[in-house]
Amino acid sequence: MSDLILDARGIVRRFGGVVAVDGADLSVRKGEIAGLIGPNGSGKSTMVNLVTGELAPHAGSFTFDGQDITRLGPGERTRRGMARSFQMLRLFRSLSVEDNLVLASHFRMQTGTLANVLRSPAAMAEERALRARARELLGWFDLADFAGRPVSAMSIGQQRMVELARGILAQPRLFVLDEPAAGLSPVNVDRLIAIIRRMRDEFGMSILLVEHDMRVVRELCDQVTVLDAGRVIAAGVPEAVVNDLAVVEAYIGSGWKRRAKA
Incomplete structure (x- = not known):
């Protein structure tokens, strides 16, 4: 039996003539905190909406705990055990x-x-x-x-x-967190990191974390996938991704690497 709670393969999504997600793969293991990062315009927000069923892919497939959910909408994905938060609060x-x-x-x-x-x-x-x-x-x-x-x-x-x-x-089995640290003070970011770790450990859920704050990513994530222009350009443990020359040179810049280690 697979240890993956989420497995996305070859995902493509277009908006008119623009390819927002271009053949991307993304996986989350059971009990894992997986990160998805990338600069503005990288396609990560589109990818999140594809994962949660807000958007349908033009190509590729999504599997959730071994079951194909590619054509299921957000309501059915929620009933199967997927939840999400939003960058802009929706309370x-x-x-x-x-x-x-x-x-x-x-x-x-x-x-x-x-x-x-x-x-x-x-x-x-x-x-x-x-x-x-x-x-x-x-x-x-x-x-x-x-x-x-x-x-x-x-x-x-x-x-x-x-x-x-x-x-x-x-009671989700996979909780998709869309930039939960946005707008938080440093003290509240510290609390958020502790809370997310406890969520995984005490409730046994898997987490897909989309985040700009690299301190949050480095402290929480077991693995990270990096998107640029809709394509996966790196995947691995946070420290390896931070030090990946292709990632730094492609879109992050050398200053980001220094800040991420601070």
């Missing part, structure tokens, strides 16, 4: 923190839509259990005291934690 700002978690997990409820609308005993019991789990997760993120507060009253760093908690509540 319901007028709702409470707890309601944000619960609302995002309604798709997993065993009782149907009609039962939820009619507030049947079974639906209400299931929602109570879901809310209890949401509060438990908020405690895990040190956010239990914020459960009833609107998301809009929280800092960016706290909102990032809410988004991660919301993803974990879905």
Whole structure:
């Protein structure tokens, strides 16, 4: 049996005459934190949307835990155990923190839509259990005291934690994190690194991390794939990628290498 949770082969995606992803391969092993990096315009955001089913590839295939998911949309991929966060926060700002978690997990409820609308005993019991789990997760993120507060009253760093908690509540086997360190202070980046490591270790999930902050990548990732102009130009452990001459010369620049080691 394969140890891969995600295996993407020969992925191609075009937008008109522009090839955004050009025959890219990407894999994530079970229990691994894998990184995907590249400069602006490298195709990594497109690749993330292809992985999660927001976009369909023009060529190539995606396998998730041994099953072909190439033609499945984001909803079905979520039901099979894939979750994602977004670079731009997508929380319901007028709702409470707890309601944000619960609302995002309604798709997993065993009782149907009609039962939820009619507030049947079974639906209400299931929602109570879901809310209890949401509060438990908020405690895990040190956010239990914020459960009833609107998301809009929280800092960016706290909102990032809410988004991660919301993803974990879905019990994913693969969590795709799209630049989770964006907009965070150095102190909150340190906390984020510890949280992501705990997510993998304590919940047993695999993580695909898309990130610009190379300190985050170097400290967390078991392996890194580098995209440039839609093509994979390097793959390996973070230190090897940082020191790959082709990567440095192609698009990162020698100054980046010095900063990454700081």
